[in-house]
Amino acid sequence: HQIENVTGKKIKKFKTFIKEASPKSIMDIELDLTVAINIYDLVEYNKYVYDFGLGAFHSGVELFGVEYSFGGHQIENVTGIFRTTPKTSEENCIYRETVVIGEIRTTRKKIYKIIEELKLEFLGTSYHPLKFNCNYFVDTCCKRILGKGIPGYVNRLPYLGE
Secondary structure, eight states: OHHHHHHHHHHHHHHHHHHHTSHHHHHTSEEEEEEEEEEEESSTTHHHHGGGTOOOEEEEEEETTEEEEEOOOSOTTOBOEEEEOTTOOOTTOEEEEEEEEEEEEEEHHHHHHHHHHHHHHSBGGGOBTTTBSHHHHHHHHHHHHHSOOOOGGGGOHHHHTO
16 A cells, blocks of 8 residues: 555656646746847849848748748638748748847747737738738737837838839
8 A cells, every 4th residue: 555655646746747847837938039030032133132232032030949931822811821940941932041130038928929919910811922921921020029120121122112
């Protein structure tokens, strides 16, 4: 009986430890988060105009080791936000650089809540290559997290066409 009781106590303590270390509580731990954007060249001519603050770019925001971006599709009521491995992108995009936008002490739960809210705003059917694109999403995301947007050159192309 003593062996069973000791074992039972150990199991009870282990179950308590597992419950306290559940994913839900991990989501509530405050962590230092560096918010960075990964920028990709959409066209080859960027190498000639980049130094003038011009170019056609794709971007994604990197949060907790995952890159989030936005693209279009024709499926009604489905988000256009997607996750990918940082510094990788579609076949026609070439990784250019990473720009740190800022740092914040926050929880994964708060960040994932912001992403979930943005998923409702950034539906795939609302995508527009110039006005409501990946760069606009990344800018909005950074503003929601840090209160600070992305560098102007990343999404300058739509404004030059106006």
